[in-house]
Amino acid sequence: MKRITFGWIIVCLLAANCFCLSAQSSDKKAQNRVIKVKTPARPAGQTDVLSLQCDPIPTVRVAFIGLGMRGPGAVERMTHIDGVEIVALCDVEQKNVEKCNAKLVAKGLPKAKEFYGDTEVWRQVTALPNVDLVYVATDWVHHAVIGVQAMKEGKHVAIEVPAAMSMQEIWDLINTSEQTRKHCIQLENCVYDFFELTTLNMVQQGLLGEIIHGEGAYIHGLQPYWDQYWKNWRMEFNEKHRGDVYPTHGLGPVCQAMNIHRGDKLNYLVAMDTKAIGNPAYIKEKTGRTVENFRNGDHTCTMISTEKGKSILIEHNVTSPRPYNRMYQLTGTKGFANKYPVEGFALDGGEIDASIAANHENLTAHSFVPEKVKTALMQKYKHPIAKDIEEKAKQVGGHGGMDFIMDYRLIYCLQKGLPLDMDVYDLAEWCSLIPLTEISLDNNSAPVEIPDFTRGGWNKLDGLHFAQ
Ligand SMILES: NC(=O)c1ccc[n+]([C@@H]2O[C@H](COP(=O)([O-])OP(=O)(O)OC[C@H]3O[C@@H](n4cnc5c(N)ncnc54)[C@H](O)[C@@H]3O)[C@@H](O)[C@H]2O)c1
Known part of the structure; x- marks a missing residue:
């Protein structure tokens, strides 16, 4: 009996060891499949600028x-x-x-x-x-x-x-x-649009549960503008580069809702695109020039995976006949927010507070909450920074007011010597899709590493907080 038990222990240990080795090697294989991207070492004596505060500048x-x-x-x-x-x-x-x-x-x-x-x-x-x-x-x-x-x-x-x-x-x-x-x-003005700010506040108050998936896009036919750009710089960039060359409007608000480099980080991406039809056809029609190798496809999709097991989908299309769309969609464990083409929220009924849910039966996440409930939610979860400045922002304008809120917040924080709402690492993460999607596309949609631009600081901050 003793011998049998001992034998079994040996067999089990060997099996466990084999399992661990094969798990390790499949992990390693998975890592090997990701195209590595160089992260330059931080020069000696230099430190990160997370929550950077500078001297106040009253004027x-x-x-x-x-x-x-x-x-x-x-x-x-x-x-x-x-x-x-x-x-x-x-x-x-x-x-x-x-x-x-x-x-x-x-x-x-x-x-x-x-x-x-x-x-x-x-x-x-x-x-x-x-x-x-x-x-x-x-x-x-x-x-x-x-x-x-x-x-x-x-x-x-x-x-x-x-x-x-x-x-x-x-x-x-x-x-x-x-x-x-x-x-x-x-x-990045789109993080200050009213729906995005309200939703960010809902997320930070836990109304949507944990955000597990986000979507964003820049889908905007630029035909009315192509001729107006100085020296044709924008079409030229698209002609020479493949990938999502304008990702920040879509990615910015999603990264904020997911606390990227404030508790989570972007790990790798995979991009896929269509062939290029619309832009070369536009060039041919306008100038008679035939472009043989127009690099950027009409529609590009990028999937991103995060350290904490979340996913993001970002799309780019500046040529197809489609209504303007930044998508902005968040899927949480307790609710869902969607901005385009219809603004709405779907919520797990139990999460809505009684005053808002009153007189509305069947508040399940199977459909958007009724308009009245949505209005009440938008009011209740209005972001504090929008509350302060909404009226003036709408008067001054700039994409409906979000541009003014962006400038106002920048100046407010500089005047008070506060950390700004966005930092250089946001800039880096949101822009990195431009070179990294190009690498993925040129390698049959291979996964490409997204560097930790904070160089080790992505988990130092506990969530995103706009300074007040
Ligand atoms: N956040 C938004 O909603 C939003 C909207 C539109 C444009 N943009 C961005 O704004 C920027 C400008 O776009 P645009 O539509 O005004 O383009 P544009 O071509 O109309 O304007 C660019 C201007 O820059 C000037 N310029 C170029 N090189 C210069 C240099 N070296 N020194 C000084 N001036 C120089 C040109 O003379 C031109 O007047 C782009 O980065 C664009 O992506 C953002």
Whole structure:
């Protein structure tokens, strides 16, 4: 009997050992399948900029670089914020600078210093001594180089989306922010839209349970705009690059709801695209030029897996005849939020508080809550920062008000010396899809590692908190 038991123990131990070895080797195999992406070592003496706080700046002196379609709206919005001085305006084109300055003068504000003439003139702006914040709204390829130089010359920097287009640019911005201890953020306005802010608040209060899946997109036919971009920069980028080249509007709000680099992290992605039809056809029709190898497909889908076992789907399409759509969808263990094409919430009935659920039977997650309940939820869970500024934001505008909330929050935090709502690691994570989806697509949709841009700090912060 004893011998049998001992024999069985040996057999069991051997079997367990084999199982562990095979589990280990299948784990290893799974890891080997992911294409590794280099994370440069943090230079000695440099530390992270998580929750970076800088000296308060009661009057924020702002310089704008890039005044095409997007920039002038930002200049206008800043004129509505107390404690802002617009001290410099810069664009390659003289007329763009003069038009903005004329608007300042018409409002009774001091004329800003003007810089124009070529693509290097911005260097005089970042070198100015009397500037606190450089606000960049140029084409994509000039974003990072301006951002890096501005920080090196002692300025905080806010850069339009996407702020960086390659891994080199991403790491340059991170390293410069860490070295100089200057804020470097991306001007991601979509995280401030009213539905997204309300939903974020619901998530943070636990109404939707644990968020396990999120979706976001940039689906917007750009045909009315292609001809208006300065020197055709946007079509050119799409012609030369395959992948999700504009991921931040879709990814930003989902990452915030999932506390990315504040308790979870993006681990790897897989991308898949269609062939390119719409954009090359547009070029042919407009210019007669046949593009043989237009790189970017009409529609790109990217799936991301996180450390804590969550998934994200991000889509990009700027050519097909479809209604505008950023998707924004969150699936939680207790509820569901969806923004496009219909805004709505579906909730596990038990989670709704009695005053809201009153008179509504069958509140199950099988359908959206009735309009009345949705309105009550939107009111009850209105985000504190929206409460403060909603009315003025709607008056000033900018995509319905979210652009103003973004600028207002940036200035508010700078004036008070608070950490900004977004940091350079958000910028890095949201922009990293641009180079990383290209790698995945060029390798038959292989999984590609998403680096931990905090270099070990992704679990230091306990969730996302907007400073007050
Ligand atoms: N967040 C949003 O909702 C949103 C909306 C639209 C555009 N954007 C972003 O804003 C940026 C600008 O887009 P746009 O539509 O205004 O493009 P645009 O082509 O209309 O404007 C770009 C401007 O930058 C200027 N410029 C280019 N290189 C420069 C340089 N080196 N120095 C100074 N000026 C330079 C050009 O002269 C042009 O006036 C892009 O990054 C775009 O993705 C964001």
